[in-house]
Amino acid sequence: MDFVTRLNAAWSKNNSLLCVGLDSDVSKLPRHLMDSKYALLEFNKQIIDATAHAVCAFKPQIAFYSAVRAEEQLETTIEYIHNKYPDILVILDAKRGDVGNTAKLYAVEAFERYKADAVTVNPFLGLDSLQPFLERKDKGVIILTRTSNPGAKDFQDIESNGKTLYQTIAHKAATQWNTNSNVMLVVGATYPKELKEVRALTGDMPFLVPGIGAQGGDVEAAVTNGVDSRGTGMIINSSRAILYASSGEDFAKAAGIEAEATNEEINRYRGVLHGAAK
């Protein structure tokens, strides 16, 4: 199935633009799980089951697994989502970027090994570093454009010929790279002005929007500046605010409540612009 078809189905499934980021940190797990041999997997399964009805996607951040030699738990987490919630997307947050010869192997890592539906990539090395991802019509390629962190301004805001670097990336993505309708852009919720600019440049191109929740991005500003003409066009990620809503045995229940509330908040602002969110 084409990625764009999968994406539209995922948004519709639960009437949700919300993504739960599985930045599952061994040092932050509830105490009663810590001694389990597969603590990350056990934690993820419970988070997934408690939030799957309120999301369009899950986004495991690979560093949280590779730092602790837990690749197998990441594989099993993704398999669990695909089997139990086949309409929900799995985005592997890996921010890969390398020369063509190596980029091919990173595409194998994301799509064959981990079986992700989409992967985040870093555009700094240019088109040949993106090509092995772009040619996969069945997979999403989510290109870093204006990230949510303080250092985003260091290079992404550099101006040349009246355009910032992030605007140049967005423009190329929209006009040259999206021949398979599988490109998305990362634009941080922490910078609503930039979100609005990138939306203006790219029509209805979908965005992955990190930065609400623990990073402090404002949901109303993110949604009203980022939605496309149909009231969708965004996958809005929250990680820590949902994963660690409670540090006790009720962590999954608390995560479910937080995910529902966040989804409702997002939909409230979609509704303002586009009537009843369908």
Added chain:
Amino acid sequence: MDFVTRLNAAWSKNNSLLCVGLDSDVSKLPRHLMDSKYALLEFNKQIIDATAHAVCAFKPQIAFYSAVRAEEQLETTIEYIHNKYPDILVILDAKRGDVGNTAKLYAVEAFERYKADAVTVNPFLGLDSLQPFLERKDKGVIILTRTSNPGAKDFQDIESNGKTLYQTIAHKAATQWNTNSNVMLVVGATYPKELKEVRALTGDMPFLVPGIGAQGGDVEAAVTNGVDSRGTGMIINSSRAILYASSGEDFAKAAGIEAEATNEEINRYRGVLHGAAK
């Protein structure tokens, strides 16, 4: 031990600036190794033993291992180098780059899990994405600046206020980020003009220079444009031309001969500029 001390010792050990890139590709291994359960590790050990006397560093590219679920063979390869050739550096080529919270985990991956002496990082996300690496005085932080691939020009050459993006990165690295004397820059041998420019901007800052061998970079141009005032200042990488010098049972012997010849060629051009390479 400080990284800069380790680096100088590594250059001196074999009078070599050469690095062998362990881009060990399961599909390109000699036939007699292919059926081994630990084929990558077996291949690497033989390449390492055959070339260690002619190099200053080995550089495994992590994608070649993660694409095929071979993290354990990568760990064991690095351990093998540290135990048997303790003066030779291990550079993990991972090109990581993420927001501060996640960058910390990538630093754990590179330095604690894999025990690399240095890691390549992507500066696109700015200072907070580099900080967890920069603060490790005992480890090298090798920042992508002007890469060796065709797409390098797409964004790295963008000009602002009379400076290209790669010049801006080089300038910040030299003037702001190198307080622990542990920063290196990636500048491709395929672009000798850019190599010369970055050398002029950064004094004696060390470079990692990929692109000779299979990528076609000219050794003479790379060395004469890249060496520092002491006739060192570069780690020059060759991967495929050495690893696959022969596809037969004599692959390791052929790799050793190719590594020696490449090191001699590099030293010839160092010598032209700086008298006898010491």
